[in-house]
Amino acid sequence: MSTAAVPATKRGVKAGKPVKSQRTKAEARLGWMLAGPAFVVMLAVTAYPIAQATFDSLFSYRLTTPDEREFIFLDNYLLLFSDWTFWRAFLVTLLITLVTVAIELVLGFALALVMHRALKALRGALRTAILVPYAIITVVSAFAWYFMFDINSGFVNNWFSWVPGISADLDWFGNTWTALSIIMAAEIWKTTPFIALLLLAGLAQVPGELVEAAKVDGATRSQQFTRVIIPNMKAAIMVAVLFRALDAFRIFDSVFVMTGGDQNTEVLALLAYRQSISRLEIGLGSAVSVVLFACVLLMCFIAVKLFKVDLASGTDQSQAKAKKGGAEQ
Amino acid sequence: MNPKTKSRLGWTVVTVLVLGYSLFPVAAIFATSFKTPGDLGNQTFLPTSWTWQNYEMIFVGDAQGLFLSALRNSIGIALIATFIAVVLATLCAYAIARLDFPGKRIILGAALAVSIFPVISVVTPLFNLWRTIGLYDTWPGLIIPYLSLTLPISIWTLSAFFRQIPWDLEQAAQVDGATQWQAFRKAIVPLAAPGVFTTAILAFFIAWNDFVYGISLTSTEAARPVPAALAFFTGASQFEEPTGAISAAAIVVTIPVVVLVLLFQRRIVSGLTQGAVKG
Amino acid sequence: MKRNWSRAAAAAAAATMVLTACGGEDDVPVLTWYINPDDGGQQALAQQCTDEAEGAYRIQTSLLPNDAPAQREQLARRLAAGDSSLDIMSIDPPFIPELAEPGFLAPVPEDVAERTTEDTLEGALAGAMWNDELVTVPFWANTQILWYRESVAEAAGLDFSEPVTWDDLIEAARDQGKYLSIQGIRAESMTVWVNSLMESQGESILVDPSAGAEELETNLESEAGQRTAEIISTIGSEQLAGPGVASLDENQSMLMFQRDNGSFMVNWPFVWPATNAAAEEGSVDADLPDDIGWAEYPRVDPDIPAAPPLGGINLGVGAESEHPELAFEAIECIVRPENQTEYFLTNGNPPSSASAFDDPAIEEDFPMAETIRDALDHAAPRPQTPYYNEISESIQLNFTPVSGVDAERTPANTAQYILDVLRGERLL
Known part of the structure; x- marks a missing residue:
């Protein structure tokens, strides 16, 4: 996240002038000419399909019996909301989201602090290491975790057989809770670095003088942390949490690879996939997709309205500051 | 022990812990990729005897048709999707950072909205559309949807980068007698290039990582990317397990990622934290 | 462009064998055979029948996923997409009705049906039918x-x-x-x-x-x-x-x-x-x-x-295939009893044809062949x-x-x- 250090742009200085000249018009045209293609492409690859999905979700439509396609209005949704399979997938998705984000926040904070305070010589190594889980393919990470715990090929049962409850006979993927734990562990491992990096950027924004002042005032370490550092990082924390939560809610790859939804570990994205891609029930699958999309929108809406998360803080805020700075010059 | 050595020792321990955290699962699958079929079931971390046979299987053996074509598809598709996204995003971000025009916020907002989009929601309609217009199981059939993953992050990251460029330099150069193009090339390009490059790396990671589009919109070696192909590996017969081949292929596709991270960790970190968006 | 690339890939995969049949490939109709994973047997058969066809057609294989439902998923999606590249498909019997019912499979010509099912084992034959018609040709039976x-x-x-x-x-x-x-x-x-x-x-x-x-x-x-x-x-x-x-x-x-x-x-x-x-x-x-x-x-x-x-694989032809006659010609070549024998010996997948069990080499490699054959007669789809x-x-x-x-x-x-x-x- 950039800070007030961003120099005022030339345009920023002029933007305040209220003259609607030929030039502004030309600028607007140029702006849309440059930005337009990207904008159109983004809309074309998402807005059109989701509209189509919404339309399809009103039909009973199976790909292998195209002649029996039939308009059934909201029946697909009624079926979803009256079926425990859907609610179970919903709850599992919610659980995974809550647990992983909570743990990642704590773990991510620890990692961010480590990176923040680390000796210069170590920083490079730490950052490199932490980027590996971030950049690795999710499917690869899922296989890695799967092979580690798999009752047939994994070494975990062998290594940890001294822990009560773990023995050579423990089938991690044969039981809902153990399977979910591994899925969540893999997700946490893979995405904590992302949160840690965002928090690191947040930490860098906390004014050092404030911490020093607190120290002088005799604040303990934990007081410095809870009273000074965290309040000053609130924006960064909220953005990190929201992005991760939205991401976690769409979880698919790890579950697909590790259990395929068995042992009641099915998540919403997998449910949508199974209905439309495996069963070829386009109508029903589209309904699940639309519901999933609505959930994500709702989460976003709640965050923005209720918690006042400023998603645009990365750019617009600094722009505002830059503008302000420019105007004062 | 004086405080300095003590702190150094503490940091070494912490570093080792973080390294262990980050690398352990990778190390595990690395070790698995060198196991013989007999070792796969023996529940140990390291192979009892190291073998290249899993790598032989995917590069010259039975699985090569599956793996090599997937590798080619993945590299080609991810690179093209990255390239298109970066070009479009560069123009877009330049306009956002440099020009004042109505609808700027809408564009940034749209990028944000697209980046939170559940891929699975658009896959079914795309599948239906692609099969009617013949894009199913082709490169463009993946490149186009990949733009929904790579474009938003590119726009955000680049906008953030471009805002930090002191555009006044351009004018300063012009004052010094350079033409506008010269000024742009000499003063601005060197400043903007690192940002564009970083953005390209991040976009590539995301395209490289895709799984949902990969399994839903392809069905043969013509376009199937590596993550999807991993789920297709087989053992010697249809009932035997492909753990070794999967592990070897997983390591192969992790190498480029690790190399990029090793070379550009500083840039990647700054790009990630500036854009503050993940696809 | 993509097609050329995948063609090149298939050619590379069979590089050693392709050498024999390299001349004048360009005008030869290409039949794509979607195969389930095996030990290379279908690839070898594709090559063998290509050679025997002497330029009438060339079979190129394309690999399907590991498990049968995933294979069905891929095939159904492509068939529903009206893909004309589905010339020959290896299909697991239980999924045949779903593909046959909406007319995704080209009908098996009567003469081909007659010749290819002369001595097919009872169980295997049952798995190839839908609505009392032969809609696929039995290739091997499990x-x-x-x-x-x-x-x-x-x-x-x-x-x-x-x-x-x-x-x-x-x-x-x-x-x-x-x-x-x-x-x-x-x-x-x-x-x-x-x-x-x-x-x-x-x-x-x-x-x-x-x-x-x-x-x-x-x-x-x-x-x-x-x-x-x-x-x-x-x-x-x-x-x-x-x-x-x-x-x-x-x-x-x-x-x-x-x-x-x-x-x-x-x-x-x-x-x-x-x-x-x-x-x-x-x-x-x-x-x-x-x-x-x-x-x-x-x-x-x-x-x-x-x-x-009862398991196994039957061969079907896509309704949209551009070369259905050639595809059935190729299928007749593939499922010949001696080829089924060879496939059993090299890949471990038992024949669906009774006479294919007669080769003494089978008894040597699979001493339980008799038991398998009996089982195939009693197997229920x-x-x-x-x-x-x-x-x-x-x-x-x-x-x-x-x-x-x-x-x-x-x-x-x-x-x-x-x-x-x-x-x-x-x-x-």
């Missing part, structure tokens, strides 16, 4: 037999020259403290098992498989259904199939059978070459193969012959309905984990579940 460790059988006093029952096996495994190798994973193999247990009592899962979605009825709520669930639940609740039963697929159950606590196993013939290879390689005891015996699939009722599972996928998944859902199966409730629940799903009243 079935499960009972494999046993002679040492364990001896200790338990079981005589395998006579048919044995599931009860015998359960009791022997219990007494000897050994594990029974069944397939307990939530996958197609579970439906395979349930179907065989039902059919072995002379009942089918569906009352009338050709009925529409609204009218389908099951036979699960019956004595046979209860007996089926009872066998599965006994093995599950007493942990007779070991602690990892939830992840026991065909391969894992074979590996368990090979270990010291292995006893009896129902499985496909691939286990024989696989076990021999493992013994040669040293990953299992070198003399393990000597301890392995085989017999007919276990019975449920001692007086009713068992109906072992899984329900042949366009809704097979839904039915199979419902069975898998309700019959796993096997430890949770209840003789009273599970069959009734499954029956209800299937009806709800088919009537669109429930998700799957």
Whole structure:
């Protein structure tokens, strides 16, 4: 996240002038000419399909019996909301989201602090290491975790057989809770670095003088942390949490690879996939997709309205500051 | 022990812990990729005897048709999707950072909205559309949807980068007698290039990582990317397990990622934290 | 451009063999054969028939995913997409009706049907039909037999020259403290098992498989259904199939059978070459193969012959194929009995043609060939309905984990579940 250090742009200085000249018009045209293609492409690859999905979700439509396609209005949704399979997938998705984000926040904070305070010589190594889980393919990470715990090929049962409850006979993927734990562990491992990096950027924004002042005032370490550092990082924390939560809610790859939804570990994205891609029930699958999309929108809406998360803080805020700075010059 | 050595020792321990955290699962699958079929079931971390046979299987053996074509598809598709996204995003971000025009916020907002989009929601309609217009199981059939993953992050990251460029330099150069193009090339390009490059790396990671589009919109070696192909590996017969081949292929596709991270960790970190968006 | 690339890839894959038939490839019609994963046998057959065609056509293979439902998914999606590249397809029999019903498969010309099914084994032929018509050509047929460790059988006093029952096996495994190798994973193999247990009592899962979605009825709520669930639940609740039963697929159950606590196993013939290879390689005891015996699939009722599972692969032609005649010509070449023999020897997949078993080389490599052939005559196909996928998944859902199966409730629940799903009243 950039800070007030961003120099005022030339345009920023002029933007305040209220003259609607030929030039502004030309600028607007140029702006849309440059930005337009990207904008159109983004809309074309998402807005059109989701509209189509919404339309399809009103039909009973199976790909292998195209002649029996039939308009059934909201029946697909009624079926979803009256079926425990859907609610179970919903709850599992919610659980995974809550647990992983909570743990990642704590773990991510620890990692961010480590990176923040680390000796210069170590920083490079730490950052490199932490980027590996971030950049690795999710499917690869899922296989890695799967092979580690798999009752047939994994070494975990062998290594940890001294822990009560773990023995050579423990089938991690044969039981809902153990399977979910591994899925969540893999997700946490893979995405904590992302949160840690965002928090690191947040930490860098906390004014050092404030911490020093607190120290002088005799604040303990934990007081410095809870009273000074965290309040000053609130924006960064909220953005990190929201992005991760939205991401976690769409979880698919790890579950697909590790259990395929068995042992009641099915998540919403997998449910949508199974209905439309495996069963070829386009109508029903589209309904699940639309519901999933609505959930994500709702989460976003709640965050923005209720918690006042400023998603645009990365750019617009600094722009505002830059503008302000420019105007004062 | 004086405080300095003590702190150094503490940091070494912490570093080792973080390294262990980050690398352990990778190390595990690395070790698995060198196991013989007999070792796969023996529940140990390291192979009892190291073998290249899993790598032989995917590069010259039975699985090569599956793996090599997937590798080619993945590299080609991810690179093209990255390239298109970066070009479009560069123009877009330049306009956002440099020009004042109505609808700027809408564009940034749209990028944000697209980046939170559940891929699975658009896959079914795309599948239906692609099969009617013949894009199913082709490169463009993946490149186009990949733009929904790579474009938003590119726009955000680049906008953030471009805002930090002191555009006044351009004018300063012009004052010094350079033409506008010269000024742009000499003063601005060197400043903007690192940002564009970083953005390209991040976009590539995301395209490289895709799984949902990969399994839903392809069905043969013509376009199937590596993550999807991993789920297709087989053992010697249809009932035997492909753990070794999967592990070897997983390591192969992790190498480029690790190399990029090793070379550009500083840039990647700054790009990630500036854009503050993940696809 | 992509097509050229994939063509180049296929050519590269077969580089060594291609050399012989390199001239003038450009004008030759290319037939794409979507193959299921095997040990390279279909690739070799494609090459062989290409050579024999002398320029009439060229067969190029394209690999499908690992498990049968995923193969069906890929094929169905492409067929629904009206893809003209689906010239020849390797299809698992239970999924044939779903593809045949909407007309996705080109009809098999009568003369081809006649020539290719002259001596096809009973079970395999049944799996190739839909609505009393041959819609695919049988290529190879698979079935499960009972494999046993002679040492364990001896200790338990079981005589395998006579048919044995599931009860015998359960009791022997219990007494000897050994594990029974069944397939307990939530996958197609579970439906395979349930179907065989039902059919072995002379009942089918569906009352009338050709009925529409609204009218389908099951036979699960019956004595046979209860007996089926009872066998599965006994093995599950007493942990007779070991602690990892939830992840026991065909391969894992074979590996368990090979270990010291292995006893009896129902499985496909691939286990024989696989076990021999493992013994040669040293990953299992070198003399393990000597301890392995085989017999007919276990019975449920001692007086009713068992109906072992039927698997295998049939070849179909896509309705949109640009070269259907050539495709059927190629299929005739592929499924010739001597090719089926060769395929059995090299890939371990048994022929669907009776005469293909006559080659003495088979007896040498597969001493249990006779048992397999007999099994194929008695094998029962899984329900042949366009809704097979839904039915199979419902069975898998309700019959796993096997430890949770209840003789009273599970069959009734499954029956209800299937009806709800088919009537669109429930998700799957």
